[in-house]
Amino acid sequence: xxxxxxxxxxxxxxxxxxxxxxxxxxxxxxxxxxxxxxxxxxxxxxxxxxxxxxxxxxxxxxxxxxxxxxxxxxxxxxxxxxxxxxxxxxxxxxxxxxxxxxxxxxxxxxxxxxxxxxxxxxxxxxxxxxxxxxxxxxxxxxxxxxxxxxxxxxxxxxxxxxxxxxxxxxxxxxxxxxxxxxxxxxxxxxxxxxxxxxxxxxxxxxxxxxxxxx
Amino acid sequence: xxxxxxxxxxxxxxxxxxxxxxxxxxxxxxxxxxxxxxxxxxxxxxxxxxxxxxxxxxxxxxxxxxxxxxxxxxxxxxxxxxxxxxxxxxxxxxxxxxxxxxxxxxxxxxxxxxxxxxxxxxxxxxxxxxxxxxxxxxxxxxxxxxxxxxxxxxxxxxxxxxxxxxxxxxxxxxxxxxxxxxxxxxxxxxxxxxxxxxxxxxxxxxxxxxxxxx
DNA sequence: ACGTTACATTGTACATGTACGGACACGACT
DNA sequence: AGTCGTGTCCGTACATGTACAATGTAACGT
Numbered sequence: 001x002x003x004x005x006x007x008x009x010x011x012x013x014x015x016x017x018x019x020x021x022x023x024x025x026x027x028x029x030x031x032x033x034x035x036x037x038x039x040x041x042x043x044x045x046x047x048x049x050x051x052x053x054x055x056x057x058x059x060x061x062x063x064x065x066x067x068x069x070x071x072x073x074x075x076x077x078x079x080x081x082x083x084x085x086x087x088x089x090x091x092x093x094x095x096x097x098x099x100x101x102x103x104x105x106x107x108x109x110x111x112x113x114x115x116x117x118x119x120x121x122x123x124x125x126x127x128x129x130x131x132x133x134x135x136x137x138x139x140x141x142x143x144x145x146x147x148x149x150x151x152x153x154x155x156x157x158x159x160x161x162x163x164x165x166x167x168x169x170x171x172x173x174x175x176x177x178x179x180x181x182x183x184x185x186x187x188x189x190x191x192x193x194x195x196x197x198x199x200x201x202x203x204x205x206x207x208x209x210x211x212x213x214x
Numbered sequence: 215x216x217x218x219x220x221x222x223x224x225x226x227x228x229x230x231x232x233x234x235x236x237x238x239x240x241x242x243x244x245x246x247x248x249x250x251x252x253x254x255x256x257x258x259x260x261x262x263x264x265x266x267x268x269x270x271x272x273x274x275x276x277x278x279x280x281x282x283x284x285x286x287x288x289x290x291x292x293x294x295x296x297x298x299x300x301x302x303x304x305x306x307x308x309x310x311x312x313x314x315x316x317x318x319x320x321x322x323x324x325x326x327x328x329x330x331x332x333x334x335x336x337x338x339x340x341x342x343x344x345x346x347x348x349x350x351x352x353x354x355x356x357x358x359x360x361x362x363x364x365x366x367x368x369x370x371x372x373x374x375x376x377x378x379x380x381x382x383x384x385x386x387x388x389x390x391x392x393x394x395x396x397x398x399x400x401x402x403x404x405x406x407x408x409x410x411x412x413x414x415x416x417x418x419x420x421x422x423x424x425x426x427x428x
Numbered sequence: 429a430c431g432t433t434a435c436a437t438t439g440t441a442c443a444t445g446t447a448c449g450g451a452c453a454c455g456a457c458t
Numbered sequence: 459a460g461t462c463g464t465g466t467c468c469g470t471a472c473a474t475g476t477a478c479a480a481t482g483t484a485a486c487g488t
Contacts, residue, residue: 009435037474048438050476059475113327116389160395164405168382175330181374182421190421191378198412207396207404227466251444262468264446273445433486442477450469457462 017055019045021065028066033106036062060114067107074100075133086144091192093138094166098188101170113171138162153204160207165195231269233259235279242280247320250276274328281321288314289347300358305406307352308380312402315384327385352376367418374421379409 023044027036038059042049056062078096083089101108111132139159145151151158169191173184181187237258241250252273256263270276292310297303315322325346353373359365365372383405387398395401 013436038476039474049474050439051437053476054436109329112389113385114389115323116391161405161408164382164386165379166382167386168378168380171327171385172378172381175326175328177330180421182423186422186424191375194375194412194416197416198408201415202408202411207394208400209396210400252446253444263444264469265467267446268466430488431486432488434484436481436483438479438481440478440480442475444474445472447472448470451467453464453466455462455464458460 013055016045017065020052020055021062021069024062024066025069060110063110067111070100070104070107071111071132071134075137078134078137083141086141086148087150087196090138090141090145090162091196093134093141094162094192094195095188097134097138097166098170098192099185102173102184102188105174108170108174112167135159135163151199151204153199153202154206157204157207158199161199161204162195165191227269231279234266234269235276235283238276238280239283274324274331277324281325284314284318284321285325285346285348289351292348292351297355300355300362301364301410304352304355304359304376305410307348307355308376308406308409309402311348311352311380312384312406316387316398316402319388322384322388326381349373349377365413365418367413367416368420371418371421372413375413375418376409379405 020041024036024041027040027044031040038052039049041062042052052062056065074096077100078093081089081092081096083092139155142151142159142162143155146153146155146158169188172179173181173187234255238250238255241254241258245254252266253263255276256266266276270279288310291314292307295303295306295310297306353369356365356373356376357369360367360369360372383402386393387395387401
């Protein structure tokens with residue numbers, strides 16, 4: 001019964017990890033984002049500070065776990081949105097994404113604006129989609145637009161470009177709240193509409209691995 | 215002679231601050247970005263660690279000073295670029311900006327991707343242009359394009375949108391080097407060309423302070 | 429049953445950013 | 459001249475993240 005023992009161990013470990021994440025979540029809610037320290041977290045669950053490191057590589061890892069939870073709810077919120085017209089459905093992804101980023105700047109920052117020294121242990125790219133389930137929805141809805149003839153070109157390239165602009169918009173609004181963007185929501189809508197209109201007018205080629213001529 | 219004495223003091227202080235910045239710069243060159251610590255820096259200039267805080271509010275402030283230096287050289291590099299056609303001149307701003315960001319990720323990060331808890335003491339918005347001289351050039355060249363009839367609309371709005379996309383591109387390339395953007399330079403050029411082409415096709419209204427209808 | 433091995437837990441220790449308050453020098457004002 | 463205020467410099471102290479290694483425990487092989 002070696003396997004079953006191993007699995008029980010893993011399950012135990014996963015449970016304790018979840019408990020730590022829950023405690024961290026409560027701590028953040030109660031004392032704010034900078035109130036989350038390893039020592040306080042350990043005390044909450046009755047462990048020694050260093051024990052936390054059996055479950056998380058470092059503090060970033062804890063923040064990542066918190067942010068992943070938040071992003072899952074984002075994905076659900078996007079999916080839950082009504083999608084009569086494929087183009088409107090695509091716009092909804094961007095506006096919901098932006099609303100989430102502006103409403104959860106800490107989580108957005110830890111996932112999209114911090115150095116990626118260590119990727120969470122899986123194979124690079126899929127892991128990013130894992131930690132960002134919204135990306136999957138985005139690609140799906142882009143494909144729907146292409147299928148409906150509203151957009152033309154490579155879906156992944158289009159989605160990547162949309163992500164690029166959405167991220168630029170959100171991160172600037174977060175980082176420079178005093179810059180005169182005007183109303184944040186209006187600026188988000190402007191960029192969103194601009195991108196959809198512009199993409200509609202072009203045939204977007206796939207991303208190229210090699211340096212390009214012009 | 216109160217004034218002159220005050221000024222001498224200020225000059226002295228500015229000199230010492232510059233000396234500290236220079237020492238910090240050398241430290242970073244020698245030991246890398248995480249080798250820059252307050253204690254090492256203080257030892258370099260023969261001060262006690264806490265003395266550094268007479269010249270900088272905190273460590274971020276030091277990093278900011280370093281980054282500002284770097285951005286000034288960026289502005290010079292952009293200005294130095296030949297600008298026969300106004301559209302080409304505009305594209306040159308974006309590609310140089312991107313090249314700088316990809317080549318100096320640490321500086322780019324401290325200026326554009328860190329929380330702005332304390333703005334450097336001046337009045338919000340102009341200070342941002344101060345720390346980012348490239349923005350001034352960008353607006354100027356957008357105005358040139360508008361004047362030449364190549365672009366239509368509000369120059370500041372156009373410049374802001376270009377900045378948004380440029381920043382999104384650079385920060386994603388920096389943060390997710392493993393995401394399959396393809397060749398980074400090619401992706402930068404793609405976004406740059408896409409934006410110029412798209413902006414050419416529309417009349418861009420000014421940024422609005424109030425929430426918008428559609 | 430017994431030694432071995434792997435792993436969870438922890439105690440200690442260190443480097444770091446920085447808050448706090450003291451010591452001191454020097455110009456300003458009476 | 460003497461007192462005071464202001465700003466510089468620094469010694470001490472604390473919270474924090476985390477490296478290192480010791481200790482204990484539980485499963486495993488023999």
